Amino acid sequence: MRINSGDASVFTQPTAAQAADTRRSIRQYESTPIPEADLRELLRLAGRAPSAYNVQPWRFVVVRDPELKTSLSAAAYGQQQIVRAPATIVMYSDMDSALARMPESIHPDLPQDKRDAGVASFRATFDNQSVAEREAWGNAQSNIALGYLLLLAETLGYATSPMLGFDPEKVKTLLGLPEHVRIPALVSIGFAAEEGFRPHRLPAESMVEFR
Amino acid sequence: MRINSGDASVFTQPTAAQAADTRRSIRQYESTPIPEADLRELLRLAGRAPSAYNVQPWRFVVVRDPELKTSLSAAAYGQQQIVRAPATIVMYSDMDSALARMPESIHPDLPQDKRDAGVASFRATFDNQSVAEREAWGNAQSNIALGYLLLLAETLGYATSPMLGFDPEKVKTLLGLPEHVRIPALVSIGFAAEEGFRPHRLPAESMVEFR
Numbered sequence: 001m002r003i004n005s006g007d008a009s010v011f012t013q014p015t016a017a018q019a020a021d022t023r024r025s026i027r028q029y030e031s032t033p034i035p036e037a038d039l040r041e042l043l044r045l046a047g048r049a050p051s052a053y054n055v056q057p058w059r060f061v062v063v064r065d066p067e068l069k070t071s072l073s074a075a076a077y078g079q080q081q082i083v084r085a086p087a088t089i090v091m092y093s094d095m096d097s098a099l100a101r102m103p104e105s106i107h108p109d110l111p112q113d114k115r116d117a118g119v120a121s122f123r124a125t126f127d128n129q130s131v132a133e134r135e136a137w138g139n140a141q142s143n144i145a146l147g148y149l150l151l152l153a154e155t156l157g158y159a160t161s162p163m164l165g166f167d168p169e170k171v172k173t174l175l176g177l178p179e180h181v182r183i184p185a186l187v188s189i190g191f192a193a194e195e196g197f198r199p200h201r202l203p204a205e206s207m208v209e210f211r
Numbered sequence: 212m213r214i215n216s217g218d219a220s221v222f223t224q225p226t227a228a229q230a231a232d233t234r235r236s237i238r239q240y241e242s243t244p245i246p247e248a249d250l251r252e253l254l255r256l257a258g259r260a261p262s263a264y265n266v267q268p269w270r271f272v273v274v275r276d277p278e279l280k281t282s283l284s285a286a287a288y289g290q291q292q293i294v295r296a297p298a299t300i301v302m303y304s305d306m307d308s309a310l311a312r313m314p315e316s317i318h319p320d321l322p323q324d325k326r327d328a329g330v331a332s333f334r335a336t337f338d339n340q341s342v343a344e345r346e347a348w349g350n351a352q353s354n355i356a357l358g359y360l361l362l363l364a365e366t367l368g369y370a371t372s373p374m375l376g377f378d379p380e381k382v383k384t385l386l387g388l389p390e391h392v393r394i395p396a397l398v399s400i401g402f403a404a405e406e407g408f409r410p411h412r413l414p415a416e417s418m419v420e421f422r
Contacts, residue, residue, distance in 0.1 A: 016227035016366040017252075020259040020359060036421065041228075044415035048231040049358055052375040056412060060419045068422055107411050140351035140395070147260055147358020148231060155227040164263040175422070184351070200318050201267060204255035208271045210247065211279055211386070 019154035024199050026159035027081040029190035033064070034086050034158065039189075042156060043089070046149035053122050054105050057098040057138035058145045058184075061090040061175050068174070075170035076186060081161045085188035090171060091146060092181045093138035099126060131180050139182035146185055159192035230365035235410050237370035238292040240401035244275070245297050245369065250400075253367060254300070257360035264333050265316050268309040268349035269356045269395075272301040272386050279385070286381035287397060292372045296399035301382060302357060303392045304349040310337060342391050350393035357396055370403035 014022065043060050051057065063072050064087045072090070073082040082088045098105070102119045110118065126134045146162065153160045163186045171183055225233065254271050262268065274283050275298045283301070284293040293299045309316070313330045321329065337345045357373065364371045374397045382394055 013226045013228070015224050016230065016363050017224070017256055019227065020256040020363060023259065023261070025261060039421075040415070040419065043419050045228055045231040047412055047415055047418055048234065048410060050234070050236060050361060050373055054411065056418075058418065062419065062421045065422055101413060105411075105413060107408055109408060109411075136347060136351075140347075140354050143351050143354035144358040144361070147355040148362055149358075150261060150355070151359055151362055152227050152231060162261055197318055197320060199259060200265065200316075200320075201258055202312060202316060204251070204258055207258055207267070207269065208251065208254050208273065210250075210273045211276055 013155050013157075016151060016155060019151055021199075023150065023154040024196040025161045026192045026194060026196045027084070027161050027188075028192070028194035029081070029085040029159065029188070030193045032086065032191050034190060038156070038158075039087060042149065042153055042158070045152050046145045049145035049148040051141045051144060053102075053118070054107065055098045055102070055122070055138070055141060056105055057093040057095050058142040059092050059094050059097065061092070061177075063088045063090060063175075071174050072171065072186070075174055076163060076166035079163060079165060081163075081188040082186070085161070085190040087189050089149075089187040089189060090175060090183065091142060091149075091185050091187060092177060092183045093135065093142040094178065094181045095126065095134045095138040096178070096180055098138060099123060135180055135182045139184050142184045146187075149187065153189060157191075158189050159196075161188040162186070163188070224366050224368075227362060227366060230362055232410075234361065234365040235407040236372045237403045237405060237407045238295070238372050238399075239403070239405035240292070240296040240370065240399070241404045243297065243402050245401060249367070249369075250298060253360065253364055253369070256363050257356045260356035260359040262352045262355060264313075264329070265318065266309045266313070266333070266349070266352060267316055268304040268306055269353040270303050270305050270308065272303070272388075274299045274301060282385050283382065283397070286385055287374060287377035290374060290376060292374075292399040293397070296372070296401040298400050300360070300398040300400060301386060301394065302353060302360075302396050302398060303388060303394045304346065304353040305389065305392045306337065306345045306349040307389070307391055309349060310334060346391055346393045350395050353395045357398075360398065364400060368402075369400050370407075372399040373397070374399070
């Protein structure tokens, strides 16, 4: 297992900075499966991402079953990396669940009256929104964890391919997900069997201004 | 400078996995300024995050001027970490700019006809959307880079405090940002001068399902 190996000769983790520079999307994968413990640890770590109100609206379905991968690929306009990769993570955002679980999400070190006030204020904010509005908000928050997931996977030796090209209604039906949820991305994951395109970005200095 | 130091006795970077586990929001900062080169490198690395169509809608304004920090804090309901931190990064998403720059964003290794088709298809997608719709989409994509930024800052020895509590119109007016942009977060950054709350998350196994 790569993630918990302390043996540097087997696998030395790049720094997060190195991984940010080298990461690229990969669409061809070795057939080698990923140990379930590695996937669980990766998703646990992705879930360490911060979110507003500590709401943690993200949920994950890891698809490994060959038949289900084929159906998921069909719901993603036939993208073949879903069939090729040993696993594809269907990330979804579920604000109904997040709202229901706020008493669990709010920090246990706060005094009880502040916890109660926090839960009430959070619910009041979202009770005034339509389902679509609050799910859009949860979807955006989930992308913070998606950033964590993609960068962490790279440092742990796994290649990924995040995808937005899919029919969300078909994916929900296939996996039996509730109608109200939003799917920020599908992420195929495995060991790379191609080099992929070198990363290309706009010049960093054109994106930043100092005041 | 911490980021490019090769001297492990000065600063050894934690792995991304360690940083994910230890990172917490910090609201008290040392007054020590952050070298501008470190901020530039951090934002360059955050901008390595992937985005759909490689659109890179995120832009950054780094606020360091004391008077401007005070005004920014006022636009963020008086949150004091903006005054205390040596810098606050105002991250914003600008789909107008991203659309205009698509010919630059699309991968230079693609043949010219595919580049042209990619730009046309991207613009066609967003031309059919309202400004609000496409900015909401760009805002969500920008949160992938926000995840990168927060995790990278932690590995580089910097504490952060991401904030959603601000009046976006006031922030835009203050910084002279265009009306159409969206602001996914303000992020105060500096050296921690408090321990902060221990991170608290929902049990990871309750967020993941295997199929």
